[in-house]
Amino acid sequence: MISWILWSSLIVIWFSFLMVMLGMNNRKKNIVLGIQIPTPYEESEEVAYILKKYRRQRNVWAVIFFSLSFIIFLFHHFTLIYGYFLIYFLTIFVFSFWVNYSNQRQLKDLKRKAKWISPSTNIRYADTKLSLDENGPQLPRIFWMFLPLPLIVMPFFLYRQEDLFTALLIPGTTLFLWALLLFVFMLFRKTPQKIYTGDTKKDLYYNSIFKKRLLWASILTLWYFSLSNLLFAYMLTRTSFLQSPHLPLFIGIVSLCSGIFFVASFLWNQHTLRKIKIPAFLEEEAYDTNVAGMFYFDPHNPKTFIMKSNGMSSGVNLATKKGRVYMASTLGITFLLLVGILFYLIGNDLVDPHIDFFEDHLRVQSFDYKDTLYYRDIEEIYLVDQLKYGYKSSGSATETYLRGNFFYKGLGKSRVYVFRDHPPYLIIKSKNKTIIFNEKSAQNTLALKEALEKQQTKH
Amino acid sequence: MLLQLNLQSETPIYLQIRNEIVRGIGEGLLEENEPLPSVRQLARDLSIDKMTVNKAYQLLKEEGFIQIDPRAGTRIKKIAPPDENTLTDLAASLKPILLSAKAKGISWPTFINLSSQIFCKGEYK
Numbered sequence: 001m002i003s004w005i006l007w008s009s010l011i012v013i014w015f016s017f018l019m020v021m022l023g024m025n026n027r028k029k030n031i032v033l034g035i036q037i038p039t040p041y042e043e044s045e046e047v048a049y050i051l052k053k054y055r056r057q058r059n060v061w062a063v064i065f066f067s068l069s070f071i072i073f074l075f076h077h078f079t080l081i082y083g084y085f086l087i088y089f090l091t092i093f094v095f096s097f098w099v100n101y102s103n104q105r106q107l108k109d110l111k112r113k114a115k116w117i118s119p120s121t122n123i124r125y126a127d128t129k130l131s132l133d134e135n136g137p138q139l140p141r142i143f144w145m146f147l148p149l150p151l152i153v154m155p156f157f158l159y160r161q162e163d164l165f166t167a168l169l170i171p172g173t174t175l176f177l178w179a180l181l182l183f184v185f186m187l188f189r190k191t192p193q194k195i196y197t198g199d200t201k202k203d204l205y206y207n208s209i210f211k212k213r214l215l216w217a218s219i220l221t222l223w224y225f226s227l228s229n230l231l232f233a234y235m236l237t238r239t240s241f242l243q244s245p246h247l248p249l250f251i252g253i254v255s256l257c258s259g260i261f262f263v264a265s266f267l268w269n270q271h272t273l274r275k276i277k278i279p280a281f282l283e284e285e286a287y288d289t290n291v292a293g294m295f296y297f298d299p300h301n302p303k304t305f306i307m308k309s310n311g312m313s314s315g316v317n318l319a320t321k322k323g324r325v326y327m328a329s330t331l332g333i334t335f336l337l338l339v340g341i342l343f344y345l346i347g348n349d350l351v352d353p354h355i356d357f358f359e360d361h362l363r364v365q366s367f368d369y370k371d372t373l374y375y376r377d378i379e380e381i382y383l384v385d386q387l388k389y390g391y392k393s394s395g396s397a398t399e400t401y402l403r404g405n406f407f408y409k410g411l412g413k414s415r416v417y418v419f420r421d422h423p424p425y426l427i428i429k430s431k432n433k434t435i436i437f438n439e440k441s442a443q444n445t446l447a448l449k450e451a452l453e454k455q456q457t458k459h
Numbered sequence: 460m461l462l463q464l465n466l467q468s469e470t471p472i473y474l475q476i477r478n479e480i481v482r483g484i485g486e487g488l489l490e491e492n493e494p495l496p497s498v499r500q501l502a503r504d505l506s507i508d509k510m511t512v513n514k515a516y517q518l519l520k521e522e523g524f525i526q527i528d529p530r531a532g533t534r535i536k537k538i539a540p541p542d543e544n545t546l547t548d549l550a551a552s553l554k555p556i557l558l559s560a561k562a563k564g565i566s567w568p569t570f571i572n573l574s575s576q577i578f579c580k581g582e583y584k
Contacts (some may be wrong), residue, residue, distance in 0.1 A: 124464045126504040128483070128495055302503050
């Protein structure tokens, strides 16, 4: 099941990068692969050759990476499945960047050698009204989106151990309500909105034509992410991740809804873009700012956050120091999180849970959980052959093990250190907590029970 | 009003800004008491140095086109009726242009026709 979930994520990633490549190939007047080529040279043989090469590379890339995605089904251990997912994600990013960037580089070299330079390069514009500081408020900057960040992050640390659902529900709801508040605020205020792109002519155009569409699309995207966060929280916690008989149906519904939303967003974006008729003056772009279809780099624009001229929401100008720091930290945090999870899984694989006996207490320890139990507090020790239906509150539940806080019918809140499908399971009940533990071999579990009973009778 | 600068032009940038604003006033695109962007903002939007914009604004202030108030910001000044000094300055500016035209053999009616077109329509065609 987990292979199917991660495989569908791989396909979404593959599709996203394919869309970037198709977008790059989308011919507009004066723009080839995101590089401005003046009209007379657009149809030249050199440009046609690079385009043909790019299309061939893109097709090969698409087939290879689509085929590579199926390798995930060869792995049966969760750490390996996740490791492959991570490697695939990083590889597809590097390769897509390389294919796009190398072809752009060739076009730029060609343009420079042949001196195909647009005469409008050195013309700058500013509008006396739009440049006024006190002129209408701007679209919310990224700062406002992250204002409730403490509220989003804090519950995760406060409730992570106790209840992961609360830990994820509060941030999700906060983000959702914040997006709603921003949206209502922007919809009903009377002052005109100002969209900054860093280019005054574009500002004038955007403000007059499609600012509302941009706004709607940005807000809807934010809503989608907050809602999917809630769904994800629900999926992870309120149903036992791998034990519930309704899991396939639930994942199916969530995937279907996500799919419908994904397709609807795509169609909406396409519809919006088709509606926009780019006026001639906007096509006289002064600088090549597109880097591999993924990043924006304009040393002549002092603004860090820019509104995308093609596509929705805002982008980051990597030519500014703030932009570089922002992008590096965003990518860095994502990378660290993804790699962190891998190390967490490897840690869990390497360190098996074990029980240590001391003078008056015992200690149960795994890679990320630890419990101390005094012998005098132990009320009951017994074995069961099967764990009944329950759900995870926090911790990890893979196909091979369960670790963390779970809730089981009849046992209540329990701390679980269990290898799946390795009965019997040792239940240790005390005044305050219930621990469920087993070893990989049934004999060891039985031996452990005896040792524990000995210690209990001693005290 | 849309200000346009050409960075490759031989005319200094501060002078281009000054000329553009004067053109705006002359063509009625900038009205009396209309606010102008701050030095910082205009410099940001044009991606040029603040000192360049400041220099242009100081020149416009000296020439009596704008007033700079630290609180109210920069605004287009109410243009006073031309006095003797204004006419003397204008004559001094026109003199080399008129003499140059005469030296190039441009007739008086042609010059008047050209001047009236620029004066009334803002451009010559």
